[in-house]
Amino acid sequence: MADCRNQTAITEFFLLGFGDLPDLQILLFLMFLVIYMATVVGNTLIVVLVVADQHLHSPMYFFLGNLSCVETCYTSAIMPWMLASLLTGDKTISVSGCITQLYFFGSLAATECCLLAVMSYDRYLAICKPLHYSTLMNIRFSFQLAAGSWLNGFLPITIFVLFLSQLIFCGPNEIDHLYCDPLPLIELSCSDTHQVILADFILACVFTLPPFLLTLTSYMCIIATILRIPSTTGRQKAFSTCSSHLIVVTIFYGTLMIVYMLPKRGTLRDLNKVLSLCYMVLTPLVNPLIYSL
Numbered sequence: 001m002a003d004c005r006n007q008t009a010i011t012e013f014f015l016l017g018f019g020d021l022p023d024l025q026i027l028l029f030l031m032f033l034v035i036y037m038a039t040v041v042g043n044t045l046i047v048v049l050v051v052a053d054q055h056l057h058s059p060m061y062f063f064l065g066n067l068s069c070v071e072t073c074y075t076s077a078i079m080p081w082m083l084a085s086l087l088t089g090d091k092t093i094s095v096s097g098c099i100t101q102l103y104f105f106g107s108l109a110a111t112e113c114c115l116l117a118v119m120s121y122d123r124y125l126a127i128c129k130p131l132h133y134s135t136l137m138n139i140r141f142s143f144q145l146a147a148g149s150w151l152n153g154f155l156p157i158t159i160f161v162l163f164l165s166q167l168i169f170c171g172p173n174e175i176d177h178l179y180c181d182p183l184p185l186i187e188l189s190c191s192d193t194h195q196v197i198l199a200d201f202i203l204a205c206v207f208t209l210p211p212f213l214l215t216l217t218s219y220m221c222i223i224a225t226i227l228r229i230p231s232t233t234g235r236q237k238a239f240s241t242c243s244s245h246l247i248v249v250t251i252f253y254g255t256l257m258i259v260y261m262l263p264k265r266g267t268l269r270d271l272n273k274v275l276s277l278c279y280m281v282l283t284p285l286v287n288p289l290i291y292s293l
């Protein structure tokens with residue numbers, strides 16, 4: 001850890017991104033522009049349809065509308081800056097801008113974790129307790145679950161950013177990533193980071209781990225219930241009501257866990273960047289397609 005008492009605090013970072021592919025910047029820009037536009041249009045259409053169509057005024061589609069809204073916002077926290085960087089070649093971002101990007105992206109990603117858990121619980125009630133579903137999953141409870149998901153997403157990241165904003169950055173200012181990821185950012189600080197790392201661990205355990213465990217438990221119960229259905233047609237019908245959500249959950253959590261469990265050195269660092277695009281760009285893009293099918 002460097003001593004920063006005699007050093008000047010830096011005011012901006014360099015997000016390296018795809019800087020090692022200078023000949024592909026325009027191609028990448030066009031590709032990500034098309035993906036971003038398709039993501040925004042697809043998710044916005046889902047929100048509009050859920051609001052406009054009376055037949056879709058059910059808890060499942062209400063949660064889907066919330067999920068599409070989250071994904072439109074959370075891809076918008078990263079993509080406009082990335083597109084501008086690819087087009088102009090300017091990879092600088094201010095310290096405050098970096099923390100702001102981290103705040104919104106982190107909060108919305110955490111909200112998505114909660115909404116996926118809520119949607120899996122909704123499917124659990126529909127398949128495992130069909131006779132009590134309409135009583136248990138009423139309109140009021142649906143609104144409470146959705147509001148709780150948004151609160152549970154933004155509260156922990158707000159606390160984490162308060163700790164993060166106390167750090168001083170005075171050494172290297174290059175972040176070898178596509179966006180302001182918290183771990184590379186903490187590593188660049190020249191002040192004591194023990195409290196921030198501890199806060200990050202505690203907040204993840206308290207706010208992020210329970211939604212993941214709820215999602216996992218719900219699908220274990222759902223699969224067990226489906227396997228007990230005697231008829232093949234019945235099993236297919238029951239599975240079809242949750243298959244799209246299960247695909248989305250698998251893509252989101254699968255890539256997320258691989259990204260954060262892989263070592264961040266050598267060629268694996270580049271693989272880490274590519275995989276991070278899956279939950280940052282691919283998941284919001286394919287969700288409208290998966291749910292529409």
